[in-house]
Amino acid sequence: MTSEKARAHKGLLQKHLHSRISYLYQAAIYLSGTTAKAQTCESNSDKEKQLVNNHGEAAGMSEAASEQSLPIAPSTQEEGTPGLGEHSMLQAQSGALPRQLLSHLRAVSLKGQIRLSPNMKHSICKRCDLLLVPGNSATTYMENKSRGGKKPWADVLVITCNACGTAKRYPVGAKRQLRKEKRPIQAEAGTVHTSAAA
Numbered sequence: 001m002t003s004e005k006a007r008a009h010k011g012l013l014q015k016h017l018h019s020r021i022s023y024l025y026q027a028a029i030y031l032s033g034t035t036a037k038a039q040t041c042e043s044n045s046d047k048e049k050q051l052v053n054n055h056g057e058a059a060g061m062s063e064a065a066s067e068q069s070l071p072i073a074p075s076t077q078e079e080g081t082p083g084l085g086e087h088s089m090l091q092a093q094s095g096a097l098p099r100q101l102l103s104h105l106r107a108v109s110l111k112g113q114i115r116l117s118p119n120m121k122h123s124i125c126k127r128c129d130l131l132l133v134p135g136n137s138a139t140t141y142m143e144n145k146s147r148g149g150k151k152p153w154a155d156v157l158v159i160t161c162n163a164c165g166t167a168k169r170y171p172v173g174a175k176r177q178l179r180k181e182k183r184p185i186q187a188e189a190g191t192v193h194t195s196a197a198a
Contacts, residue, residue: 017114024101028131031097106124128164132159137161156170
């Protein structure tokens with residue numbers, strides 16, 4: 001009976017939690033990507049409006065003609081309701097939603113005692129749960145604090161979160177040490193024999 005249970009559990013344990021973590025991570029990436037696209041589209045539309053206005057003034061067009069060439073978006077806000085427009089509200093919500101999803105992801109992994117993959121772990125800020133995208137929400141650079149930067153194995157990749165300023169450091173050239181249970185036993189046995197001989 002026990003051998004049948006062991007055969008049944010040969011696959012991935014807690015598969016539902018792994019799929020939940022994967023879904024939350026993919027959703028956070030998607031939502032942070034749409035937020036970045038919305039910000040770039042908004043800045044591009046502002047630049048286009050300035051170019052059209054400048055072009056209209058240089059060509060001697062009247063102000064009425066230059067205003068007609070710009071598309072006018074209808075107001076989505078009701079009368080008497082203070083606050084942001086629909087686009088601005090969606091953008092503010094989508095900025096907070098990826099953080100909420102990533103904090104939920106961390107809670108699920110801690111409660112289920114599931115180890116996150118290094119790539120996933122490196123892309124989430126430990127302090128503010130922001131998705132670290134180089135050039136957008138994070139700044140990356142190489143650091144070498146050896147004298148004159150002569151030691152190539154002392155290179156460290158530094159990822160700094162633009163929201164909270166937390167810096168994460170990862171060694172680049174150094175070889176990682178094995179876990180304690182996977183280290184060779186011969187080195188430990190050699191130290192025991194030398195102490196017994198003395």
